[in-house]
Amino acid sequence: MTSELLDQALVEEATKKSGLIWVRGADAPAARALWHVWHEGAVCLVGDGPGEQPLTGLADGGAAEVTVRSKDKGGRLVTWPASVSEAAPGSPEWEAAVAELKGKRLNAPDGEEMLARWARECRVLRLVPAGSPLTLPDGTLAERPVPSPATTRRPVPAALPRLLAGRRKKK
Incomplete structure (x- = not known):
């Protein structure tokens, strides 16, 4: 019984303190970093709407694997x-x-209309711990990033090194 309570405390405290968690749904090929809140014994997530995080592979009644980093x-x-x-x-x-997620949502484009938009266009999920923590693997689990226009690399502008060097000289 003591081991179960310690496991529960570890999961709760680590998840509360971490700003991001990595979640892999049963159907998802890779874990995805998601912002969240810990509320009433579960992780709460909002997403799958315009301008919100994708909740790929997470379905009602399904299972997921949550990885939490040390703050x-x-x-x-x-x-x-x-x-x-x-x-x-x-x-x-x-x-x-x-009510909890609203306080943690940064840079919402619609302010007070956000809750109505979430009700209309998004999903709100709860991820409840279902068992004891899994053993950590020995490897790194490094994977290629999920394709996104935000990860497109472009060449460094030719003038950038000169601009940066000029700033150092002026100080």
Whole structure:
């Protein structure tokens, strides 16, 4: 019993303190970094709408694997299995989750209209711990990034090295 309580405390504290978690759904080929809040014993996520994070591979009633990093060192701290449930817009679970998520959402394009947009166009998911933490693997688990226009590399402008060198000389 003590081991179960320690595992539960580790999962809760590590997840609360981490700004990002890596989640891999049952159907997803790779884990994806997602912002979240810890609320009432579960991770709450919002996404799959315009301008929100994609929740690829996470389905209501499905399973997921959540990896949490250490806040101070940045390394993998704990990986735990989760059961996924989707809160229906307007339900008490949805209202409680979005009240917490609203405070953590940075740079929302629509401010006060955000909750109405989430109800209309997004999904709110709860990932509840489902079992004891998994053993951490020995390898790095490094994978190629998911294709995105945000990761497109372009050549460095020719004048950039001169501009940076000029700034150092002026100081």
